[in-house]
Amino acid sequence: MLDEFSNQVIKTDFSKIYGQSELKHDLKSALLARRHVIIVGPPGAGKTTIAKNVADLMPKRVLNDCNFHCDPKNPVCPECKTKSMETKEFEGDDLFIRVQGSPDLTAEDLLGDIDPIKALKYGPLSVEAFTPGKIFRANNGILFFDEVNRCSEKLQNAMLQVLQEKKVTIGSYEFDFDADFIFIGTMNPEDESTETLSHVFLDIFDLIYMNYPKKITTEMNIVKTYGNKLGVEFPVKLLHHTVEFVRELRDDKDLEKHPGVRASIGLYERAQSNAILRGSEKVSYEDIHKAVQSVISHRIKLKPSVKYLTSPTDYIKEKFETYAKVNDMSNSENEEGDAP
Numbered sequence: 624m625l626d627e628f629s630n631q632v633i634k635t636d637f638s639k640i641y642g643q644s645e646l647k648h649d650l651k652s653a654l655l656a657r658r659h660v661i662i663v664g665p666p667g668a669g670k671t672t673i674a675k676n677v678a679d680l681m682p683k684r685v686l687n688d689c690n691f692h693c694d695p696k697n698p699v700c701p702e703c704k705t706k707s708m709e710t711k712e713f714e715g716d717d718l719f720i721r722v723q724g725s726p727d728l729t730a731e732d733l734l735g736d737i738d739p740i741k742a743l744k745y746g747p748l749s750v751e752a753f754t755p756g757k758i759f760r761a762n763n764g765i766l767f768f769d770e771v772n773r774c775s776e777k778l779q780n781a782m783l784q785v786l787q788e789k790k791v792t793i794g795s796y797e798f799d800f801d802a803d804f805i806f807i808g809t810m811n812p813e814d815e816s817t818e819t820l821s822h823v824f825l826d827i828f829d830l831i832y833m834n835y836p837k838k839i840t841t842e843m844n845i846v847k848t849y850g851n852k853l854g855v856e857f858p859v860k861l862l863h864h865t866v867e868f869v870r871e872l873r874d875d876k877d878l879e880k881h882p883g884v885r886a887s888i889g890l891y892e893r894a895q896s897n898a899i900l901r902g903s904e905k906v907s908y909e910d911i912h913k914a915v916q917s918v919i920s921h922r923i924k925l926k927p928s929v930k931y932l933t934s935p936t937d938y939i940k941e942k943f944e945t946y947a948k949v950n951d952m953s954n955s956e957n958e959e960g961d962a963p
């Protein structure tokens with residue numbers, strides 16, 4: 624028998640995400656089977672958006688207003704087991720708990736901690752002595768673990784224990800962790816500053832791959848939907864070239880880090896501001912040209928072979944000017960058609 628959530632999963636087309644039909648299919652399949660997943664993809668591809676979309680699929684629920692968000696019919700936390708608690712209605716964002724992965728994140732931050740003074744007073748395994756970490760609030764909801772590969776191996780091991788054995792170890796104490804949640808992690812394959820995830824850790828997940836939009840029209844739609852509109856005209860041909868320029872950089876052999884969709888959105892917004900500052904109601908080639916270095920330079924990384932010959936700012940300026948020349952970009956601004 625499929626429950627309400629499963630039925631929502633089957634029905635959804637994750638409308639907040641454009642394109643990405645394979646990712647959507649794989650994610651739906653993993654969610655139906657209640658598998659833990661890690662979405663692998665470059666920054667700005669929409670990993671957070673799609674995870675939030677999953678939270679929106681969860682049925683509205685009445686849960687206890689405790690640190691564990693217990694189901695009133697089946698409380699798991701010591702507090703709810705001993706006394707009756709106030710309830711609250713939860714939906715969407717309330718069921719979405721976000722954890723930012725970083726090397727500094729400790730098991731205590733995530734799982735909780737024991738207050739030594741209270742432990743002496745009430746006993747080390749008492750409810751009073753235990754301050755539950757963030758992970759408990761994901762009970763009956765979604766634990767969104769952004770950049771899970773940035774976490775220390777120690778934290779990976781703690782997570783492994785929680786997800787697999789449903790146990791939490793804090794200091795020398797071990798607690799049962801009866802919490803039930805959907806784990807959605809993310810990982811950026813281009814990120815080098817990270818720990819590699821151990822095989823044992825990876826073994827409990829399904830990996831779902833997300834990429835830059837396949838078609839330029841999809842990316843232009845994303846830009847127009849998620850970018851700020853400042854009330855000036857952006858000729859459609861110019862926007863096409865702007866987005867295409869960013870997309871060509873993704874295949875650039877001199878780069879080892881590529882600009883994502885946020886770069887396209889950045890150029891879209893900053894070109895409009897530049898037009899306004901110029902006193903114009905319409906974006907021109909110059910407005911985009913002026914935005915390129917500030918929006919793109921830090922989003923790319925040059926390969927060592929070119930790194931010593933030029934800087935990212937000079938590199939991007941030159942690339943853009945060449946692109947503009949080849950595509951006769953300065954003549955595109957007068958063509959008919961506004962990007963709405």
Ligand SMILES: [Zn+2]
Pocket residue numbers: 687689690691692693698699700701702703704
């Ligand atoms: Zn509770």
